[in-house]
Amino acid sequence: MHDLAERPSLRWGDLPLRVASAAVLVPVAVGCIWLGGIVFHLLILAATVGLCAEACALHRGGHGGVLLLCAALVYVVIAAASLLWLRTDPLAGLQNMLFLVLVVWSADIGAYLIGRLLGGPRLAPRLSPGKTWSGAAGGLLAAVAVGVAAAQIVAASTTPWRAAVLAGALALIAQGGDLLESAVKRRLQIKDTSHLIPGHGGLFDRLDAILAAAPAAALLALALGRGVVLWR
DSSP states (O other): OOOOOSSGGGTTTTHHHHHHHHHHHHHHHHHHHHHOHHHHHHHHHHHHHHHHHHHHHHHHTTOSOHHHHHHHHHHHHHHHHHHHHHHTOTTTHHHHHHHHHHHHHHHHHHHHHHHHHHOOSEEETTTEEEEEHHHHHHHHHHHHHHHHHHHHHHHOOSOHHHHHHHHHHHHHHHHHHHHHHHHHHHHHTOSOSOSOBTTTBSHHHHHHHHHHHHHHHHHHHHHHOTTOOTTO
């Protein structure tokens, strides 16, 4: 999420590519979420196939054994099923999906910006030396702020504190997913899972946070019942 370059002059070197990639990918993702139905299903199918192909390519390249490959494939399928189940709720699917992606994206952006601006102590130097406590805090605060605002906009929430708690929990899970992917890459001794997305790396590098947060959101939605927004 917020890899900090060792030299200050390199901190923002990848920013133009990241912005350009986001300018293409974000409207596509939001459009598919908004439309739902077959369009959203095709988006999830494409992402699932791409992630599984990426995992298989790493395995064929000698990065990781069969057990790790199987774990990665199961992880991807669970996340994909969670996203599909969330969006197909006819009453609250759109609101819940928008809340989820906005919180995860804001956590990512906040961590990236604050981590690179402030730097400071490393969050998990053995797993991902570039991640800092300031970035983690910045991502959490950004997620909470955006989550509360999104809840008010998409469903006129009268309980903003619940939206804040949920956004914070999802942000922490998303950051955990980021650290998990960093740990796997450290074990495999690779920097990126592929070079598919300029400025970001591979699909796992870009989607690590949503892969972790989606099952948590789906479990909450299951507990609340269909037709209920997540923060109520």
